[in-house]
Amino acid sequence: MDRPVIRILSIGLFALAAFMVFASPLTQGDAPPDLRIDIRHSGEANLRVVYEWRRAQRRMIFQTVAEGYRKRQWTIVPDGFEIFSEGGADYIRRAGGGRFRRVEIIARPDNIRLDKEYQPLVKYGERGALLYTGHFWPMIKSGGRVNAVFDFTPAPAGQVVAFGDRAMRIENWRSPEDHPAFVYMGPLAPVETQDVMALVDPGAPQWIAEEFNTLVPRAFSALSQLFGFTPETKPNLFLSANVEGDAGRLSYAGDALPSQFQIMLRGGAWSRPNAKAREVFIHSTIHEATHLWQAAARPASDETPEWIHEGAADAITAEARVALGDWNGAAFERNAQRARSECASELETGSLNGAAARQDFRALYVCGHVIADAVALAEGARVVDFWRALIEKAERAGGYTETMVYDLIEERTGDAEFAQAVRYFADTPLAQPGEEIEKLMTAARTAAGQRRPAASL
Numbered sequence: 001m002d003r004p005v006i007r008i009l010s011i012g013l014f015a016l017a018a019f020m021v022f023a024s025p026l027t028q029g030d031a032p033p034d035l036r037i038d039i040r041h042s043g044e045a046n047l048r049v050v051y052e053w054r055r056a057q058r059r060m061i062f063q064t065v066a067e068g069y070r071k072r073q074w075t076i077v078p079d080g081f082e083i084f085s086e087g088g089a090d091y092i093r094r095a096g097g098g099r100f101r102r103v104e105i106i107a108r109p110d111n112i113r114l115d116k117e118y119q120p121l122v123k124y125g126e127r128g129a130l131l132y133t134g135h136f137w138p139m140i141k142s143g144g145r146v147n148a149v150f151d152f153t154p155a156p157a158g159q160v161v162a163f164g165d166r167a168m169r170i171e172n173w174r175s176p177e178d179h180p181a182f183v184y185m186g187p188l189a190p191v192e193t194q195d196v197m198a199l200v201d202p203g204a205p206q207w208i209a210e211e212f213n214t215l216v217p218r219a220f221s222a223l224s225q226l227f228g229f230t231p232e233t234k235p236n237l238f239l240s241a242n243v244e245g246d247a248g249r250l251s252y253a254g255d256a257l258p259s260q261f262q263i264m265l266r267g268g269a270w271s272r273p274n275a276k277a278r279e280v281f282i283h284s285t286i287h288e289a290t291h292l293w294q295a296a297a298r299p300a301s302d303e304t305p306e307w308i309h310e311g312a313a314d315a316i317t318a319e320a321r322v323a324l325g326d327w328n329g330a331a332f333e334r335n336a337q338r339a340r341s342e343c344a345s346e347l348e349t350g351s352l353n354g355a356a357a358r359q360d361f362r363a364l365y366v367c368g369h370v371i372a373d374a375v376a377l378a379e380g381a382r383v384v385d386f387w388r389a390l391i392e393k394a395e396r397a398g399g400y401t402e403t404m405v406y407d408l409i410e411e412r413t414g415d416a417e418f419a420q421a422v423r424y425f426a427d428t429p430l431a432q433p434g435e436e437i438e439k440l441m442t443a444a445r446t447a448a449g450q451r452r453p454a455a456s457l
């Protein structure tokens with residue numbers, strides 16, 4: 001129970017989401033749609049989804065969802081169709097073969113909480129539904145998404161909320177991020193501020209809702225200042241909580257998508273205000289918010305290691321807390337020190353670049369944080385300054401790679417040996433991780449000392 005924070009879910013998802021942007025043609029907004037997906041919400045969390053193709057198809061292909069979700073929770077209304085899974089994809093086709101232009105399905109929410117992917121459809125507050133469009137949006141054979149538009153019709157007295165849009169009905173919708181997104185349908189009134197459109201599940205304890213409403217504008221203004229821009233699309237934030245049960249449980253799961261994040265709190269420890277829960281909430285929420293700015297630089301592929309953005313998000317969260325006046329220098333240093341000692345123990349079992357494969361997700365955060373801090377020290381700048389430069393570089397290149405990160409480190413520190421030391425640290429299984437972290441910090445100080453004149457903080 002001493003490690004109550006569960007952030008595992010957000011880890012793989014953000015990188016995967018970012019990769020999918022590049023897998024889908026970015027220009028499809030100009031072409032007439034090949035498919036219309038009409039989604040009607042029935043008042044509970046059930047959806048009626050009608051697929052209307054411009055040209056007749058032999059089958060529809062979907063990215064598979066774990067636990068056989070579609071087979072269990074989708075019903076195809078017309079007779080003579082079947083759903084089957086093969087080679088990591090789900091298919092809908094006519095049982096006897098042959099082409100079709102229209103299919104109608106009923107989709108129900110799932111009670112199984114998926115560990116490593118977005119929930120396709122969840123009940124969100126009274127008579128509300130939160131859906132992830134990626135699980136309703138067919139793929140093309142080569143892996144990108146079909147050129148499709150969505151129509152959303154909530155149940156009577158409900159609204160649909162998609163990024164900055166809220167309406168009784170939305171037609172011909174495409175995500176402003178050219179990317180799968182969360183869309184809410186139901187009676188909840190979103191809280192719209194200058195910065196965000198937020199949907200807070202009324203089941204969340206009052207103190208959390210208040211904390212959220214206070215934190216978001218403060219954190220957004222601090223992050224806008226640190227990054228030097230505000231996100232182009234008004235982000236959606238979704239906050240839900242299930243505080244029944246185990247009084248010792250304090251779980252925070254965050255899912256980040258471009259311009260959106262979802263926070264799901266679980267456990268009895270959230271039910272009443274307390275210092276530990278508040279600290280987890282503030283820190284993790286700023287971490288998720290940081291991803292909204294980082295998304296301006298997207299990984300070029302799913303080969304790009306996640307420690308780059310997860311570690312930096314932790315490090316920038318610490319910088320934001322200093323900027324907000326939450327933390328003094330000593331608190332900042334304690335946090336950095338904790339990352340170093342946690343990283344040392346995580347790397348006992350293998351290299352940082354091998355961590356995701358051995359499911360050691362914690363290493364990605366803490367060791368990525370250590371690297372981000374070392375680079376900042378070597379540069380005599382803040383982690384967020386490195387990210388501002390990375391965003392610029394990634395925009396020109398259409399995404400960033402691990403190599404691009406090392407090149408930028410060399411460019412900004414003027415020290416090829418230091419850049420090499422960072423690469424070694426990430427790549428190599430280390431016999432004495434604690435000592436290697438010390439060496440890395442020493443190399444950073446050396447790099448900083450060599451540069452004349454020293455950059456100012």
Ligand SMILES: [Zn+2]
Nearest residue numbers: 010287310313
């Ligand atoms: Zn994260």
